Amino acid sequence: TACSSKYVLSQMHPMWQEPLAIPGGDRQSPIDIVVRKSIYDSELKPLVTDYDPNTCQQIWNNGYSFLVEYDDTTDKSTVKGGPLQDKFRLCQFHFHWGESNAWGSEHTVDRKLFPAELHLVHWNSDKYSLFEEAVMEDNGLAVIGVFLKVGKRHEGLQKLVDALPAIRHKSSVVEFNRFDPACLLPSNTDDYWTYHGSLTTPPLTESVTWMVMKQHIEVSHDQLAVFRSLLFTSAEEEVQKGMVNNFRVQQSLCGRTVRSSFS
Numbered sequence: 001t002a003c004s005s006k007y008v009l010s011q012m013h014p015m016w017q018e019p020l021a022i023p024g025g026d027r028q029s030p031i032d033i034v035v036r037k038s039i040y041d042s043e044l045k046p047l048v049t050d051y052d053p054n055t056c057q058q059i060w061n062n063g064y065s066f067l068v069e070y071d072d073t074t075d076k077s078t079v080k081g082g083p084l085q086d087k088f089r090l091c092q093f094h095f096h097w098g099e100s101n102a103w104g105s106e107h108t109v110d111r112k113l114f115p116a117e118l119h120l121v122h123w124n125s126d127k128y129s130l131f132e133e134a135v136m137e138d139n140g141l142a143v144i145g146v147f148l149k150v151g152k153r154h155e156g157l158q159k160l161v162d163a164l165p166a167i168r169h170k171s172s173v174v175e176f177n178r179f180d181p182a183c184l185l186p187s188n189t190d191d192y193w194t195y196h197g198s199l200t201t202p203p204l205t206e207s208v209t210w211m212v213m214k215q216h217i218e219v220s221h222d223q224l225a226v227f228r229s230l231l232f233t234s235a236e237e238e239v240q241k242g243m244v245n246n247f248r249v250q251q252s253l254c255g256r257t258v259r260s261s262f263s
């Protein structure tokens, strides 16, 4: 299997050709979370998020997703607790989604696909001084994953959706302030699965403590349709490509254990 070889077998990805070799390659993300194989760990504490909406700075199209970026020069927006030993600073959040509501999430639960998945990316500010440093370290990043389902309109998300037409093309940036990412978390953040994995986009470094929320959030069909109106391509390119299916193929578990904070 992909785990035995030192290198992860290259898998065609709709978005980008995966590198042939990934250092280590035995703790890659995303994965399918097999509920009956996850291990309840009573030592897992509730997550403690403390986000300051005033640290929100801009929203931009990086040619893969759209990122809402936060000022991470201080510990104003952080997550701690849960499986984490240290305090982690929020640097950005982004989403992955499909061209249809039938798929789009990166993680799955017992193979169940969701139309989209939110990632809140944090780095270990107790141990490192920059994201760029932390992204290379085992305990460098903490990513909160939240599944999205299509249903009622998400009022808090609408401010973000309204900003998307201004960043339709790759590399476009607009100022974006006073957005509280806590509004995107489900009401219950005590129940989650956690495992050690990687970024799902290059550099694919195996530096992520994942915390995938059991409870999803709901967004409307129309809100998700605006995500799909974004483009992978910059304004100058002749052929414009719709930003959809920006998720990575699932990776082997390679003997890892997924722990749950709930029984």
Ligand SMILES: CCCSc1c(F)c(F)c(S(=O)(=O)NC)c(F)c1F
Residues within 6 Å of the ligand: 062, 064, 065, 067, 092, 094, 119, 121, 135, 143, 198, 199, 200, 201, 202, 203
């Ligand atoms: C050098 C990365 C720039 S920030 C970033 C990102 F843009 C991204 F898309 C993902 S992801 O792997 O796709 N989702 C967890 C990340 F983890 C990130 F940290």
Ligand SMILES: [Zn+2]
Residues within 6 Å of the ligand: 094, 095, 096, 119, 200
């Ligand atoms: Zn992501």
